[in-house]
Amino acid sequence: MNPKLQTPQPLNFSTYKLLNNIMQVEIITIGNELLIGQVVDTNSAWMGKKLNNAGFDIVRITSIQDTEQAILNTLKEAQERVDIVLLTGGLGPTKDDITKATLAKYFNSQLVFNELVFEDVKRFLKGRVKNINKLNEGQAYVPECCEVISNHVGTAPIMWFEQEGKVVVSMPGVPPEMKLAMEREVVPRLEKRFVTQKIIHKTIQIANIPEAVLAEMLEPWEHQIPEYISLAYLPSPGKIRLRLTAKTNNEIGALSEIEKLIKQLYEIVGDNIFSEEDKPAQVLLSDLLRENGKTLAVAESCTGGNIGHLITSIPGSSAIFKGGVIAYENSIKEQVLKVDKKDLLSHGAVSKPVVEQMAKGVRELMQSDYAIATSGIAGPDGGTEEKPVGTVWIAVAGNFGVRSECFNFGRFRDRNIQRSSDMGLIMLLKELKK
Numbered sequence: 286m287n288p289k290l291q292t293p294q295p296l297n298f299s300t301y302k303l304l305n306n307i308m309q310v311e312i313i314t315i316g317n318e319l320l321i322g323q324v325v326d327t328n329s330a331w332m333g334k335k336l337n338n339a340g341f342d343i344v345r346i347t348s349i350q351d352t353e354q355a356i357l358n359t360l361k362e363a364q365e366r367v368d369i370v371l372l373t374g375g376l377g378p379t380k381d382d383i384t385k386a387t388l389a390k391y392f393n394s395q396l397v398f399n400e401l402v403f404e405d406v407k408r409f410l411k412g413r414v415k416n417i418n419k420l421n422e423g424q425a426y427v428p429e430c431c432e433v434i435s436n437h438v439g440t441a442p443i444m445w446f447e448q449e450g451k452v453v454v455s456m457p458g459v460p461p462e463m464k465l466a467m468e469r470e471v472v473p474r475l476e477k478r479f480v481t482q483k484i485i486h487k488t489i490q491i492a493n494i495p496e497a498v499l500a501e502m503l504e505p506w507e508h509q510i511p512e513y514i515s516l517a518y519l520p521s522p523g524k525i526r527l528r529l530t531a532k533t534n535n536e537i538g539a540l541s542e543i544e545k546l547i548k549q550l551y552e553i554v555g556d557n558i559f560s561e562e563d564k565p566a567q568v569l570l571s572d573l574l575r576e577n578g579k580t581l582a583v584a585e586s587c588t589g590g591n592i593g594h595l596i597t598s599i600p601g602s603s604a605i606f607k608g609g610v611i612a613y614e615n616s617i618k619e620q621v622l623k624v625d626k627k628d629l630l631s632h633g634a635v636s637k638p639v640v641e642q643m644a645k646g647v648r649e650l651m652q653s654d655y656a657i658a659t660s661g662i663a664g665p666d667g668g669t670e671e672k673p674v675g676t677v678w679i680a681v682a683g684n685f686g687v688r689s690e691c692f693n694f695g696r697f698r699d700r701n702i703q704r705s706s707d708m709g710l711i712m713l714l715k716e717l718k719k
Contacts, residue, residue, distance in 0.1 A: 307532050308479045310336055311363040312346045315356060315374035315384055316458060319348045328373050328463055339472050340481030341369070342532070351375055356387045360453065368451045369475065374458030376441035378420040385442070388455055389428035392446055396426040399442070401433050406440045431455075434470045438462050443470070452478065485531040487543050488519075488563035491554055492711050496520045499554070506549055511542060523694070523704040526563065559711050559718075566710035567595040573717055574605040574655070581713075582651035583609035584622055584643040586634065587661035587677060591706045607651040612643060618660075622646030635660050635672055637680075641689050644682035655683040655717075657709040661692075663701045677705045681713040688716060 312332055318324040329346045336343055344367060349355040356375075363370045375384030389396050403425035410421060424440045427433055434443040441457040443466045454471055456463045491499065496518055510516055513533055519526040529546060531539035551558060560569050574581055583592045593609040596602050610621055615634055618624040624642040632638050640660045648656035661677030668674035674696045680689035690712065694704040 307342045307484075308340070308369060308475075308481050309342045309344045309367040310369040310371060311344060311367050313356075313359055313363060313370060313372045314346070314348045314458065315351060315372060316348070317351050319374075320350060328458065328460060331460070331464065332371065332373075332467060335467055335472060336475075337484055337486075339476055340484050341475065341479075342484070351381055351383060353383060353387045353390070356384060357391055360391055364451055364453070369479070370451075370453045371471070372453070372455045373463050376455065376457050378424050378440065384455060385427060385444075388431070388444065388446070388453075392428055392430050392448065394428040394430040397429045399425050399427045399433055401435065402427060402442045405435050405437070405442075409436075409438070409440050434466060436462055436466065438465055445471075445474070482532050482534055483536045483539075485533070485536065485539055485543065486563075487529045487547070487561070489527045489529075489547060489550060489558055490560040490563075491525045491527065491557050492523060492559050492708070494525065494554065494557050496525055499525055502553055503550075506546070506553060509549070510546060514539070514542065514546070522700050523707055528563075556715065559715055565595075566707050566714060567592075568599060570710050570714045570717075571596060571599050571602060571605055573714065575601070577717075579654040580605055580607050580651075582607045582647045582653035582656045583709075584647035584656065584658040585609060585611050586613055586618070586643070586659055587663045588659045588702050588705050588709070589613065591702055592657055592659070592709055595706060595710070607653040610647055610650070618643060622650065633672070635662055635676055635678055637678060637689050637691070640678040640680040641682075641687045644680040644687055644689075648682045655681065655713055657681050657713055659705050659709055661694075661701065661705055663705075664696050664698045675701050677701065677708075679705060679709045679712060681709070681716055683713075683716065685716055685719075688712065 312329050314326050314329055319326050326348055333343045347359055349359050360370060375382045386396060406421055406424050407417060410417060421440060424442065427442050427444055431444040431446050434445055436443050436457065439457055439459060439462040441462065444455045446453040456466050507516060514529055514531045517528040519528060529543050531543060533539045547561065562569060581596065585592055590609065590611045596606050612618045612622055615629050618634065618639065619626050619629060622643050623646045624639055628638040640658050643658035643660065644656045647658065658680045659677060662668050662672060662674050664674035673693065675694045677692050677694060678689060680687055692708060694701045
């Protein structure tokens with residue numbers, strides 16, 4: 286065969302990794318309030334997700350004090366590791382906000398008056414203050430070497446520095462200001478400035494298998510995962526999220542490989558998989574009910590209304606949620622939910638017949654398509670040798686009949702309530718997916 290007519294072989298993924306650099310980013314959040322717990326750093330989580338979706342790798346997030354030395358040292362170390370550093374915070378008009386002056390020093394520059402920033406300040410403060418004072422005017426001074434990006438929802442300047450092919454961007458710490466800057470300017474500019482690869486995440490949610498047990502079950506499967514796909518275990522009480530991440534230019538090939546791995550995963554853990562979406566159980570169930578025009582009611586004893594709270598915390602839940610009964614006392618189970626008194630006396634409130642009657646009773650009472658019921662011993666006391674603290678019966682009811690299961694979630698009250706709530710949602714979710 287003439288070599289010139291041979292079909293070229295596709296590059297393997299190791300070659301893709303060599304030819305295409307995953308651009309790495311560090312995020313630095315500035316403010317003493319972050320370090321003492323007075324303010325929670327939500328900026329980093331939002332920025333990380335936004336950047337990752339755009340194909341950038343977040344390698345480090347650091348929160349530091351409002352001091353010159355902390356900013357200088359941290360920025361220097363970050364630039365030694367990565368080509369892109371994003372900072373938030375320390376850009377207010379008061380004396381404790383020193384980021385601008387420190388950045389000017391870092392880049393061997395000086396603060397100069399910038400007319401663009403001053404116009405932004407005047408436009409934002411129009412109708413809010415009578416006069417622009419010296420502190421407000423001071424917002425218009427920026428390092429001479431930076432490129433200014435307009436802040437349409439605040440007075441703090443957004444500054445873009447570029448030196449020897451590396452980029453530093455300083456943004457306000459106020460979340461709405463930072464988010465608007467990221468979405469409108471910073472991320473689009475970074476995408477134009479740097480070549481990135483596609484980063485693909487796929488999350489599989491698994492219930493009722495401890496992390497160590499699952500890892501042992503999946504050991505042979507893990508050995509089959511290609512080098513360009515990474516696996517992460519993200520455990521929480523009663524649930525584990527498995528995240529498969531591929532970084533590649535061959536999106537179709539990577540998705541095909543991930544789907545093959547997920548198919549193998551079903552063969553290993555089966556029904557313990559309850560979702561291939563990275564969403565909370567209450568969102569998954571609400572979405573499914575809404576798609577099918579169905580409704581839900583709940584009868585809660587040990588969960589004390591928590592399932593109803595989780596469902597109604599979702600906007601638009603009135604379309605799928607009929608209501609609930611917190612049947613904490615046996616008389617409520619008997620009088621409102623029509624649980625047989627004989628079963629309460631002979632089996633106890635925490636039992637299969639009682640929880641099943643609770644599910645059927647609330648479904649009938651609320652005229653709903655489906656129902657979830659819980660009855661258990663949340664703790665820390667109230668347990669017996671036969672039914673220790675953490676024993677919980679959960680039932681779901683619908684056109685499939687009634688399904689119930691007994692669990693023991695341990696001795697911690699808050700965790701028992703949360704796990705019981707999650708498991709009730711997951712049990713119904715799995716029934717509906719059948």
